[in-house]
Amino acid sequence: MSKLSGVLFDFDGVLSSVMDRLGRPFFQVYKKIRPTATKEDILFSLRDIVELLMRTEKGGRFYIPKMIIKISQLLQFNFLESFQFFVLMMLQMRQTQHVVFPIPGGNSVLGFATKRFKTALVTSAKRKVIKNAFRVIPNLKQVDIVITKEHVNYIKPNPEGILIALKKLGLQPEECVFVGDLPVDIIAGKRAGVTTIAVVNFQWAAQGKHQMLAANSPEYIINTITELPSLLEKIENIHRKL
Template identity: 25%
Template sequence: MKFRTVLFDFDGTLANTLPLTIYGMQEAFQKFDGRLFDKEGIVMMFGPTEDGMIAKNFRHRENIQEAIDFYYQFYENRHHDYVEDNADILKLLRELKEYDVKIGVITGKSRRAYLLSEKALGFEGLFESVITGDDVSRPKPDPEGIIKTLKKFGAAPESSIYIGDSNNDILAGKAAGIQTAAVQWLPVSQSNSFPAKPDYYWTKVHEFMDWLKAEKAL
């Protein structure tokens, strides 16, 4: 079996933007809502996009838009301080494209945040589809974003795989009827275990491409 469609989660899978997101949120809540949150407090808000996190949790409703704009300015200005470039990820994505594999992203991030990261990390032009949290009504583990991408690509489920670092990613991929891979190849992963039982598991970026070539799956 050859994989013709490879879909990726973003945070914790292609880039480690979680520390930047957390710190930016801490700054926005302190500056515009007068509240201090530790890391766990911010993580508890995860689910909606960054705009949704602020809108849902702010007490000072009149400051919401100003806080959102502040957050994205902080995210852009401090990206290189918190998010490392990853040559192995770039090599993997470019190599998949050389084999004419369609690659896409399904992420809970807002499109505004994703585009800032895409530019900062040199990912522009690599993905043929990007589904963000702004493009779905139901976040993962619902398979809505994956199913939208498969339809866009005209992809066969049996030749498609979704790769992510959280158990919700695996649940979403399985619900979409495609193969799944759990990865812990970046310094921070969203899940420590995967009770959803992914089909594959890799801890090094090169292991995925090595496996594809060994199995003649390209």
């Protein structure tokens, strides 16, 4: 077996918190529509939304409006509530869509990975989001290759972005791992022939997300991104022995 030479990262949900970007506006809008809702009610709804997000391919044209409509249906809003939810969420998301909320420990993990391996970022996020991320996740600047939505014709689960990154890094699939947080990431990684690492990174519905990721048979599952360095060392040792 070839030695471990490359680590490829997804962005949203791995290094940047999607739930901070989506969850904060959701809390505010939900309370406006249903003022009597408790925090527990909202968190319960968020768990259902996470499952919906995990079943839905990220990115694509009109992704955010479509997701807002699906979420309003999931929450069983009436017509007026659905209209309010759509308008208010679109306004909130317009303000936060390019804002990056770093996941704790992610910057340090990038520092570890970029010093020991060739690295790439393969994301469905737009170039503008990643440009903003450079300011709040400094070690992202040390990543060798960045593949954004603008670089591909097809987003994950299509493996195009991963395959482009491998070619630019000059590495073979068996030399690399891909770290993602959604089933589409794991599927894309498997189609590209790399070792897949699923990261849960979600405290509100960790068990449900773990089960959904496990159903796609990643080679490894970790609970948080901070567990990645020790796992990479473990994988390195396995490669050395084979």
